[in-house]
Amino acid sequence: MRTKIAIIGAGPAGLLLGQLLHRYGIDNVVLERHTGEYVLGRIRAGLLEEGTVALLDEVGAGERLHREGLLHEGIELAFGGERHRIDLYEPTGKTVTIYGQTEVTLDLMNARRAAGLTSIYEAEHVKPIDFDTDHPRITYVKDGVTHELECDFIAGCDGYHGVSRASVKPSAIETYERVYPFGWLGILSETPPVSHELIYSNHARGFALCTMRSTKRSRYYVQCPLDDHVEEWPDDRFWDELRRRLDQEAADKLVTGPSIEKSIAPLRSFVAEPMRFGRMFLAGDAAHIVPPTGAKGLNLAASDAHYLAQAFREFYDEKSSAGIDAYSTRALSRVWKAVRFSWWMTSMLHKFPDNGAFGARIQLAELDYVVNSKAAAASLAENYVGLPF
Template structure:
């Protein structure tokens, strides 16, 4: 996305991708897009398939037991979210790259940034067994939580904040119709569960599982039994079973690496921050980072101004911490914690009672869910 925004302004850039194209285009990731993300795709003119196949969602639901609390984000904010898989978004961006002279080097191994605090940083990598070097004005580290970019920043300069949650999400993707017309985040006696979708015929479900649970402990039939028990009393259509296209267990963590700029290296996306998937903020935070960073780089090349580059970190972090707060708050509200006592469970129920009866509370949730302004 960053590469496309720069190429649209005639700025040369190269994308180095560690994995093969087939792998990148098959990874199952997020699926709820804020307007900040869809606006960027429309600005780029890479929105045709998103607009045709994406599902416009005007609301979503919080559930406690067999009660649904609908958050009408359209009525409360005048906006909506779009359900369109990150996998599809990535395919669209990659497919549009050749026509826009955006070079992507796939299967670039052994990536290492160098001299990031100098006037001409570089990246070394191997391609087809041949060592190569690219020198540049700037490096954007969009390489995820485990990538090399963050490690190029000296430890003495690092400011990081980390919180691990004592559970994970077990997810299943299947070609079956969704059980409900909108997402349901549920917190009942059996713990957290999420009913989501990718299309009218493809569903994504999650349930909370304890740390240490293994996929082999969860045959598909057991997971479908659990989903039916949780969502059939709540949903409009009921859970439809089908063979899994993908199953996985993801840990939950909150993480912020505040040193998002060092010299001519800039971090964006999961390289700098992780949010729990509760609230669907991860992909959208990466998109807002890209919006800030692309504007700053375009100003530098078009007008010789570095004000935006100097302000990038502070601008990005302001939105990041607000999204972290929302995801943390929703995670605390909608999950069962191992050390949770009866009083704390009653507080969750009281919170949901208040949300159900308060337009102000629902507006706050809707504003955060649909995405805070840039």
């Protein structure tokens, strides 16, 4: 089999890239080691910047998003027992949309299927080969049979634990990482949200976040130690702890119910440089991870897909390699700004074991400055809604 672009990974980055390439008339094949059902079973965040929404519209995958997504013009920061609203729209003219990553993935899967494009699920032992030559290829096993996919370029969109980055010689790549000393315990419940906008809470007991998937389905998080286990957190314990970390009004309004999903996610910042290795390019979580505090992970995957699709379009339509040569630098410029913002939000809102009383007071001073300074609030808003692509 031969194609122009071989895409490893059928998550949002790979599927969006595939749809953009299809729109530009560029053949592509998606390889995914899991089943489609497994991919859709991964619960992830769901806050979309306007730029991400525009890309989904561009590839014809935005109809359900506009019908079911929740448009937000602000967020709330809670500390010292009070909540303070940060207006996102007034200083930026932009909004964000609450729409689950699972739903984004499903919409992109359906768009790809409707276009009749090739997606190979349960492709085992995927291996990118000769990507440092002019003739890259990928081998994989499907139903016990080994296959080879010849291509012009490889797009590694297979996540943090994927084969793409792991196939690069260690001497050719540099990584930067910060592992945070805590995790997020999150639950999903069929209960109405406690507020119509997100609440980010700094509390002496630890961070908490109130968000939602719809007007009837809520997503809540509490900071927890990394060595905690889900089994140690029955629903009643979770709801009691969440109430303690909210202001009184939110605690009184909180509607509880059985969890339909519960998990603990570690937090880390990670960046791999460069994002191009010969004729293989990394995109999304394969190249970078950010803590979810800044809501940037999915949106960075979308901007990577945009930059890479534009680069391939320029290569095929204009016979120019300028776009692919500049891809890594261009993408990393936006990535590092998002990493900085996510680190800042995480540092300001969480309880750190080694910060002590001094660190806690610095956090409160920072929060007080943000909510009382028009310039500081505007800076938060500008980054939260997403810097330009």
